Amino acid sequence: MKLTPCIFFLLILTSCTMQNRNPQDGAVNPLFQESTLPYHTIPFDKIKETDFVPAFEKGMRDEMQEIDRIIADTAKPSFENTFVALERSGQLLKRTNLAFNVLTSANTNDRLQKIQESMAARLSAHTDSVYMNAQLFHKVDTLYKQLDKLLLDPESKRLVEHYHQQFVMNGAALPDAGKEQLKKLNEEEATLSTKFSNQLLAAAKQGALVVHSKEELAGLTDAEIAAAGEAGKKENRNGSYILSLSNTTQQPDLQSLTNRNTRKDLFEASWTRAEKGDSNDTRNNILRIAAIRKEKAHLLGFPDYAAWKLQDQMAKTPAAVTDFLNKLVPPAVAKAAAEAQDIKAMKTQQKDTSALEPYDWDFYAEKVRKAKYDLEEAEIKPYFVLDSVLKNGVFFAANQLYGITFKQRTDLPVYQEDVKVYEVFDKDGTPMALFYADYFKRDNKNGGAWMDNFVTQSKLLNARPVVYNVCNFPKPVKGQPALLSFDDVTTMFHEFGHALHGMFASQKYPSLSGANVSRDFVEMPSQFNEHWALDSTVLKNYARNYKTGAIIPQTLVDKIKNAGTFNQGYAMTELLAAAELDMQWHLLGAKDSAVTDVDAFEKKALIKTGTAVAYVPPRYRSSYFLHIWANGYSAGYYAYSWAEMLDHDAFAWFKENGGLNRANGQRFRDMILSRGNTEDLATLYKAFRGKDPSIEPLLENRGLVAGKKK
Numbered sequence: 001m002k003l004t005p006c007i008f009f010l011l012i013l014t015s016c017t018m019q020n021r022n023p024q025d026g027a028v029n030p031l032f033q034e035s036t037l038p039y040h041t042i043p044f045d046k047i048k049e050t051d052f053v054p055a056f057e058k059g060m061r062d063e064m065q066e067i068d069r070i071i072a073d074t075a076k077p078s079f080e081n082t083f084v085a086l087e088r089s090g091q092l093l094k095r096t097n098l099a100f101n102v103l104t105s106a107n108t109n110d111r112l113q114k115i116q117e118s119m120a121a122r123l124s125a126h127t128d129s130v131y132m133n134a135q136l137f138h139k140v141d142t143l144y145k146q147l148d149k150l151l152l153d154p155e156s157k158r159l160v161e162h163y164h165q166q167f168v169m170n171g172a173a174l175p176d177a178g179k180e181q182l183k184k185l186n187e188e189e190a191t192l193s194t195k196f197s198n199q200l201l202a203a204a205k206q207g208a209l210v211v212h213s214k215e216e217l218a219g220l221t222d223a224e225i226a227a228a229g230e231a232g233k234k235e236n237r238n239g240s241y242i243l244s245l246s247n248t249t250q251q252p253d254l255q256s257l258t259n260r261n262t263r264k265d266l267f268e269a270s271w272t273r274a275e276k277g278d279s280n281d282t283r284n285n286i287l288r289i290a291a292i293r294k295e296k297a298h299l300l301g302f303p304d305y306a307a308w309k310l311q312d313q314m315a316k317t318p319a320a321v322t323d324f325l326n327k328l329v330p331p332a333v334a335k336a337a338a339e340a341q342d343i344k345a346m347k348t349q350q351k352d353t354s355a356l357e358p359y360d361w362d363f364y365a366e367k368v369r370k371a372k373y374d375l376e377e378a379e380i381k382p383y384f385v386l387d388s389v390l391k392n393g394v395f396f397a398a399n400q401l402y403g404i405t406f407k408q409r410t411d412l413p414v415y416q417e418d419v420k421v422y423e424v425f426d427k428d429g430t431p432m433a434l435f436y437a438d439y440f441k442r443d444n445k446n447g448g449a450w451m452d453n454f455v456t457q458s459k460l461l462n463a464r465p466v467v468y469n470v471c472n473f474p475k476p477v478k479g480q481p482a483l484l485s486f487d488d489v490t491t492m493f494h495e496f497g498h499a500l501h502g503m504f505a506s507q508k509y510p511s512l513s514g515a516n517v518s519r520d521f522v523e524m525p526s527q528f529n530e531h532w533a534l535d536s537t538v539l540k541n542y543a544r545n546y547k548t549g550a551i552i553p554q555t556l557v558d559k560i561k562n563a564g565t566f567n568q569g570y571a572m573t574e575l576l577a578a579a580e581l582d583m584q585w586h587l588l589g590a591k592d593s594a595v596t597d598v599d600a601f602e603k604k605a606l607i608k609t610g611t612a613v614a615y616v617p618p619r620y621r622s623s624y625f626l627h628i629w630a631n632g633y634s635a636g637y638y639a640y641s642w643a644e645m646l647d648h649d650a651f652a653w654f655k656e657n658g659g660l661n662r663a664n665g666q667r668f669r670d671m672i673l674s675r676g677n678t679e680d681l682a683t684l685y686k687a688f689r690g691k692d693p694s695i696e697p698l699l700e701n702r703g704l705v706a707g708k709k710k
Contacts, residue, residue: 001450001498001523001627031055031096037412038423039434041466042099042454045413049111052100056119059093060126066090067130070139077139079150083159087460087509098454105446106438106470107416113198117191124190128183131170140167155678159509162677165312171300182299189292196285197446197630200273203280204624205443207273209243209266217241219258221378226477245270246472247447247626249574249617252485255362255377260354267359274623275599282623283598289629290585290595298590306586306635313518314642314681318587321638325583327695328641329576329610331704335569336616342368343615358617365567373566375559377485383543383552384489386439386473386482393489393542394496395422397532401665402500403427406435416442418475419468424503433503436468439492440475440482446626447472449491451498451526457505457513465514467502469495481546486560490530497529498522504673512677519636521681523643524650525673531651534561535660565703570616572702577618579638580609582628586635598622641698646685648697653689 030046032055037043066089073081104116130136143150144164147157167173171182210232211217217225228241235242243253243266251270257263274282293305302308306318315321344356346364354360370376395406406422414421418440424433436454455466471491476482484492498515501522505514515522532538536557543552584605588595595601602622606612620627627633650672654664671688686692699705 044415055096071135120190120194121187132179137172193630203274219256263359304589309635314520332572336573373563381483384484434466441472458510459508493533494526497526501525506674507676517677520639520642524646527647568702573616574619577611582637649693
């Protein structure tokens, strides 16, 4: 996942020696000045929590002064004095936001959360004061209407189109009364989205399953049981074991736990984590956010929120998304039903006569996989040591494709002790980027995995990219290696695909740089990068047994590949169920009656879209669907499947043209990864592929087409 802050800022430069001190203590605020560290990366060792509010406040004041100067300029509106001025603006606010964002998402605490909640509405109001400024929009609109006469280069022309669309989408063309109404709705939504994120983090922590004996954890490895015991000690529950919750409905430990009661308890802890009726119950919050979005869409002249939100996406319209999902749901559900027969047969074979429940699926699927493909996770993990996967897999593949190299740096400050930093060098040895890796799960870290920037590349601002990846892999007890599942391995490759998109950025303007593209395209580079995890050259370079050093045997590689389409009906159905759930929430129109019951709406939505499969729960329920309520994927979760269509189609081109080699990698870098949002993305992709994308490679890869295999 490419993480984007919920609030988008137009940003401005700041400079004033006398104002570079915190009003509270008179100390120099490190955020007020551009960092002097390499690549202008964030000085985490100098920033204090008390620095953020003054920096946000000064950043907002400075931005408005910058906007006022643009408006007050009596010269005829031009590209330079309007759009370039906007692009140069706001560095303090941007620095503050980027530093604050990583802490509140990956290493938060009560104090940061309070700042986050207190600032949300103010920052939203500030953003609106820019986008709804009538005088500023007049300049933007005037130049947009003269676009063909401005004689701009393609990237500059794209920037004008981008700004104009964002202003209109954010209410710049509304009458004054409508603007005031929209501002109030935006402020409330920003506050509630921030609250949702913090509620969910607390709900996941408090909802962790506590058991009191090793017997209840039968099936887990000794290392996993030890880690659960350590978690119990950390919470002052000596003698207890804690299984923390991942962000998804299904939990990784469900695959191994032999005690059905423990599996049931763990699943229910996950399923109800945010529905306890306490202060962390998110359902009332969700109802209000959905109502706000419906009202905003109506105010902006759209039938529903999805229609408004999809304007600047590749899909463009809800009808296009619905048509796309309709092509995937029937074959996915049909394959899941066929897989269920194998699961039920295995349950019967194991003398388990109970009805098939969601918490049975992963446990028995692992047995089916073992029986069908002679493959089980415990056999794979010893070959997937985190450090080797990163350096000998992820980095190695990037070197083979793009010629880049990596060197660890221990001289740069990090925001948490587990974070590692690498400098990235281009094919000619030129320093080009910094990459931060934060891989281990913490209970003060949001669930899931994501990429973002500390510094966004821009030729205009002479800025080189600084990017980071965050994941939630289990941290081993001290002295033990960090062993990954193959799903974890693909997650690492996935997030690094986002990182490559950011590192290869080569744009003049920061607003169009790198991964600043539509949701349904941004996941394409990341999902495409997953393919190299199983490339024979790459795999044998990183997959070595941590005890013996032996390279993963070809027989085991063949098993992994043969099992490639195993359980994909289930995996695709849970993903599509979440995507459909997202769309149904955001297709609510002004004429639809108000939703008063989250659970009832969810059940109805799943039935309506054909994804209500008893033993295949949605990947996320409404109550813990962080993507759509707080992380910018509202009416956009379909993007993972849309981008998967693109990534499999692109990989088909690689297979047709010789696979992993420098020439192919350079072409992909030049035509996709380095282009940012400088061109219509459908046109951009077609230029690379030579044709419009086909859905067939996706269906084949997932095993959803009869008679075809991955």
